[in-house]
Amino acid sequence: MRYDLTDLSLFRHIVEAGSITHGAQRANLALAAASARVRNMEQSVGTPLLERSRHGVTPTQAGRTLLQHARSILEQAERLREDLGVYAGGHAGQVRVLSNTNSLTEFLPEALGSFLVAHPNVSVDIEERLSDEIVGLIAEGVGDIGIVAGTVDAGSLRTFPFRSDRFVLVVAKGHDLAGRKRISFAETLDYNFVGIDRASAIQRFLSKKANSVGRPLRLRVQLRSFDAVCRMVENNVGVGVVPLTTARWAAKTMGIHAVELTDPWAVRNLTICVRDYKGLPYFARQLVDHLREERTEIT
The missing domain is CATH 3.40.190.290 (D-Maltodextrin-Binding Protein; domain 2)
Incomplete structure (x- = not known):
């Protein structure tokens, strides 16, 4: 199971927007690329991460677990970037x-x-x-x-x-x-x-x-x-x-x-x-x- 930061950020945006389309826009990704990443994540974990309907998407129980960890990992990555920014001149x-x-x-x-x-x-x-x-x-x-x-x-x-x-x-x-x-x-x-x-x-x-x-x-x-x-x-x-x-x-x-x-x-x-x-x-x-x-x- 391998998820990169782009995957985790995309998934967070999709859940918060309630839509793969709007989540892809927030993540600055093409819809096709975003959909492919979601499919790959679901194939990797072996279970659906999103429940899809005509009104949008909501996370499954597995999706909520992923979202919780994604937010924590992304927050830590942001802190790392800030801390290392000091050595990069600001x-x-x-x-x-x-x-x-x-x-x-x-x-x-x-x-x-x-x-x-x-x-x-x-x-x-x-x-x-x-x-x-x-x-x-x-x-x-x-x-x-x-x-x-x-x-x-x-x-x-x-x-x-x-x-x-x-x-x-x-x-x-x-x-x-x-x-x-x-x-x-x-x-x-x-x-x-x-x-x-x-x-x-x-x-x-x-x-x-x-x-x-x-x-x-x-x-x-x-x-x-x-x-x-x-x-x-x-x-x-x-x-x-x-x-x-x-x-x-x-x-x-x-x-x-x-x-x-x-x-x-x-x-x-x-x-x-x-x-x-x-x-x-x-x-x-x-x-x-x-x-x-x-x-x-x-x-």
Whole structure:
């Protein structure tokens, strides 16, 4: 039974993506080459590693065992590369970060920018997910660092405070709700919404909140950024939910008004979570320390 690091990395990508096609793309391999590698791995072990269906693939029990060892081996290989990088004239490494939408759009760009300037040989792979998904994936070793809403149960993960913000409703000046100071999310569901792309974590979160009170979220248009949401709101296309930091910045140049959401989930204390701080690769520990250095509280 012989698996090289490319095999193990490919298998990890396939399981995490839930698809051989998407896993091959993540591993930068042609689909035919990826499929051949999977077949060879299954022939080598003598049993299927993946259960295939029209909805994608999931690991068999043998596949889950391989995945567990693959993650451990790949993590050790990454640490070896980082340690030997010192003798090659400098460090080199990659940090895998899973983040919810709020952190990804409002806080991480600036924090990661300063970190990457200080560490030019480090790369950061960022993936957007829902907070509860992130906790499970970090526990499984899918990523090094997670940024989640503080309301999520992190279980046995080690956590550190990151940032604080709140979601607010933004409406055009002159809108029916522009005179309100506070409102519940349920009350806003009578109006058309401008939202973020359906695949985004925050849009899925808001849809779930609407469904929980038996109401649909009436989305008229979906965009790629909170800034674009504010511009559509300014033009009376609908109302939107954005971070307070975005609303304050946008209100300086746009005709919008922010209304406080009274729902407890609107206040977002963002948290860093890791499986084992001491067990993190060197640069991942440095990134955690960097993210913790400055905290921004809502006022």
